[in-house]
Amino acid sequence: MPKESFLKNRLKSIGFALNGMLLLLKTEASIKVQFFLALLMTAAGFYFDISSVEWCLQLLAIGLVMGIEGVNTAIEALSDYVQPDFDPRIGKIKDISAGAVMVVSVMAVIIGMIIYLPKIF
Incomplete structure (x- = not known):
């Protein structure tokens, strides 16, 4: 069986990542709230x-909150799979x-x- 090219392999990885992102947005209530807040803050x-620096900080904060929320969701799903009973x-x-989600959310x-x-008052 011939080995896949680097480019084809990267494109597959991007496809898996996009699928995961869409799955997260479709199935997780917390990400839906975060996404709504991200749209609100973008507006x-x-x-x-x-300013450009403020945009960078805001986008970084949004990305961190949503990314860590995704990791939290994955950890919870894996935990439930490994141990479905209370432990x-x-x-x-x-x-x-x-708690990691809480930390980045408070910082955001x-x-x-x-x-x-300062812009409001």
Whole structure:
């Protein structure tokens, strides 16, 4: 069996990643909320005509929150697959994963306040 070319292999990987992203958006309520907030903040960025640096910080914050939310979802799904019954060790893993989402979410809110509060008041 001939080995796939590097380009063909990369294109397949992109396809898998896009599929995962769409699956996340279609099936996870938390990502739907995050996506709505991302659209809202993007609209606010245009409305308040934020600077290039502010756009970079905002987009980085949005990407981090949504990316970590995706990792959290994957960890929860894997945990449920490995141990479908209640297990305090799995609960700890899930809590830590959710805590990571909380950390980046709080930082994203702080970044949003630094950008937008001076423009609002």
